[in-house]
Amino acid sequence: MQSVRDRLEIILSRLANRAADEKVYTKRYAGAARAAADASDARRKAGVSLGPLDGTILSVKDLFDVAGEPTTAGSLILATAPAATRDAMIVARLRQAGAVIIGKTNMTEFAFTAIGDNPHYSTPGNAKDASLIPGGSSSGAGVAVGEGTSEISIGSDTGGSVRIPASLNGVVGFKPTARRVPLGGAYPLSATLDSIGPLACNVTDCAAADAVMAGEDPGPLQPLSLAGLRVGIARGIVFGETQAEVTAAFGACIGRIERAGARVVDLPIDDLIAEMRLATKRGTIASMEGAEVHADWLAAGAPVLVDPHVTGPLSRALAVPASAYIRTIRRRGELVLAMAQRLEAIDVVALPTVPMVAPTIAAMAADEALRDKTEGLLLRNTQVANQFDLCAISLPMPDMALPAGLMLMGRHGEDRYLLRVAAEVEALLAG
Template sequence: MSRSARDQLESIFGRIGDGSPVFTRLLAETARAEADAADTRRAAGLKLSPLDGTIVSIKDLFDVRRETTWAGSSLLKGAAPAAQDAPIVARLRQAGAVIIGKTNMSEFAFSGLGLNATFGTPGNALDAARIPGGSSSGAAVSVAQGSSELTVGTDTGGSCRIPAALNGIVGMKPTHGSVPDEGCFPLAPSLDVIGPLAKDVAGCARLLSVLAGRPFALAEGLKPGRFRIGVARGGFLAEAAPSVVKAYEAAIERVARLGVAVEPVDFDAVWQEMMAAYSVPLVAVEAAAVHREAIASKPEAFDRRVAARISLGTSYKAADYIAAMQTRRRLIGKLAALLDGLDGFLAPTVPIEAPTIAALEASDDAFFTANRLMLRNAAFGNLFDLCSISLPMPLGDKLSGGLMLSAVAGQDLRLLNLAKLIEPAAAGH
């Protein structure tokens, strides 16, 4: 018989100890009560959901009743506690999940690297000297190191998929708007989406079912020959590390050997059109609106690198924003037409290996270069309103990348099923 939820929880608490940078806060009292309740139901032969008794962590962007939402920033440490649980937290509780704590993150979710000067930076689960990826840094590390079974992150420009790739787990960006985002501190509302991270695709599907409030049941016995997948290169491989290119091409060959039809696709022209639509990145424009008062009155309270990127959007004109968003809607449709007849397309989640924490802390140039490259491929999915998932793609000893599978909005279940089918090929099996 498997261990009780309470025994598993206490074992994790014992391993974590005090002051782990993976978590900003452990919810020990409520987690123990939730574990005991799950064990009581189990003894009685009752089960609220497939997540009943599962240990889940949540990013410190989500409101938990009577707790302050810090969003990875010292700026919010004095803020009032939340009056109620965010809807996704309430859904987890109703499903019987054991919410162990709130995970660390890049300040205000505004970086793909995962560094945090206030709460400390969690080391990568495969090599603690390297970055964990961001912004859902502690989330990915918590699953990869076993301090939670499943975890909830957010993805504005890759923030579920990037840290999943670097830590060797699965991370998903669902279709925008498919998971309620009330009670989640925003970064850029046009791009923000709440998503699951897990050891495997099946775990992501179970967690997404609860978060979205509808089932994502994976099919059995899918025939590979039914699927057609595009293979993206071009801009997705620009400035890529040789280890990433080698692993990506090998993964494509393994997917093809499964019997899945693969064919090249070229999105560079439509991608360049999208980038040209904004003289300032869309995420910076909307983040500047979110933080308008604080960035004007106390910019010194922000991480200086976060403040620099938010400040890019402060002078952006409303007319330019409206025009750019109209162009974005047109280009989303244009990309969907290019994907017509395909079940999705592949690209590397990140084009480079995880840099060391020390190198990025020491140099602004190294930080901003790494941040640009870390976000570039994954952010494509947010800008073009895709659903997208990153599968572990080993790069070598203590290094992981990701094989990213993306599809048009609303195809989340098909995406999950196809991801489950090619999951072993991504991992090299």
Template structure:
């Protein structure tokens, strides 16, 4: 379990020094209770970006989990240890949270599968929040079926075999534009090869335009991001008295949320509500979008430690593709692609509420031999 979930008898630190002396939780979070009832053995907690507020996985308080494929590189965040644990085989399934890609990014960088359900399908009670609006809880595992089983249990459903969606006739949307920009050589090569293989298997590739809606969402949240504003509210009791206990990089993003007025934030949420409906209609002609989870392989850790500008730019680029799904209340899954060097994540993104069909598509694609 990511260390922002309450597990009875264990402290919940959320990767922070501020909660280092937190009292042990009195009861399990609902998702933990449901997993235990289904027979899951909870073996430990995984480290994370402080308060889940970074896509890179660095933690100056408790140490940064080493990438499972190359320990000189970052694990991805914020569910950093969750991705490493599954990739190394410490656990069969790890549970993380995803507010802007925090399940799918470590899945991509460590070569495992990570599923982000539609927000609100899985109860977030008993999990230290980052954003009430954007938080979702999802599993990381070796296979789509394992992710589907854990997801069903956490959502209060019965797990069942995923019926693979046939590739022949599958309509895959290609989001031409910014989401396909800035790919490194490895990711670009793998993405092109994956699309070619899927097309040869009978999938239809259809160009989809989403940059205009992304730009509208960015304008709506220009004063401060939704996650920053809601994090500022959550952390308000500590910001004036305990600021020196935060990772400065995390504190900076939280403080940005204090600069927006209540009327402006409400206007942002209302505009988002309108844009969700427009995006849903835009995605109707396709079964799912397909794009790289992250446009690069896992970056080296050392240069990021002392360079705030590089950290900020890398964090934004790493979060760019997966956070698109959170902002528009979509569901998504990152599938690992085999390479000769570092793993690459291939992400499917589906309409809000299409979780079951997205998992079925992912199971069909998983069978192709370029996937681990």
């Protein structure tokens, strides 16, 4: 069996060879990673294990605190911020579980956009084709797993920022129920919607990382049968403008799930989505809460160093009165309860993670209107899970020229059950 140190050195060599043009990682921890790898190898020789993550080569998004350095969150204005005094809680838990943290991955500035571009630290090219967008905001996380420079990447997901890059780079991405994984030491976007989740090549690795970060037992997922599973298909708004190849792949996946004995039923949720859109018309929850995070420099005049795709929405949200924000949060709570009642009739919801495969970076840079439309489409399906306080996972759909994901959404707090279902669906699609 190959040692952890040998696996690590192969990756470090790849990163060293492209150091002059590195876009996926913003920090590398070669020395600390080698020490952690050697410690894991020593434990294995002694017959000792810290659990399923022991010796796993892992990266973290550049919004998690690592003791001794500033947390830049993809922005130049934080590059000279005070150094973090301690690791983020999830970073500490991952280290304690024996993970080998190889570095920090690139991201969109302040985790705010879905395309995956960053004007300061460059845009990581998609793992399947470097001319294509990676998806955001956990852009480097999706590319790192897709290209094999980390076995698990940890990202954040406020409106789809784990699942969008997972879908576009052909990997698995899991968004847990909000607040299940502690946010301490993670640079915030939206206290209401932020979740911390893993990206990996399989559901098993995602489940192990999720359990460790949540402070739960990372034991193996217990098998379950897909026979009799109630799968709700949310036809309507979330299927609009879906590319033909994504529609076909989704239909093929659902057909295989149905042939495995699952009961597939239509689940109308357009009314609830429309009500949520109405509730957030003055400003999205993410933009209003993000505006509070950045209120000081926004009020002083946005620094020219900040991406205008970030300053524009935040500046507009800063002008929304507190009364409108409070009403939005109250209405969101009512709609979360309404969705929970709607989902009592099914076990999981299925829909395409995003309605498209990755477009080119050049196309997004050349046409602002196309970029805005694309961003809206990328966020449309994934944000349902965040807005309605659900858990969700994106699985790669087989037999596609460019990647796209199948998204399964589970009820609030049923994260482990959703992961069990996802593991069975993953095995079915691989067969």
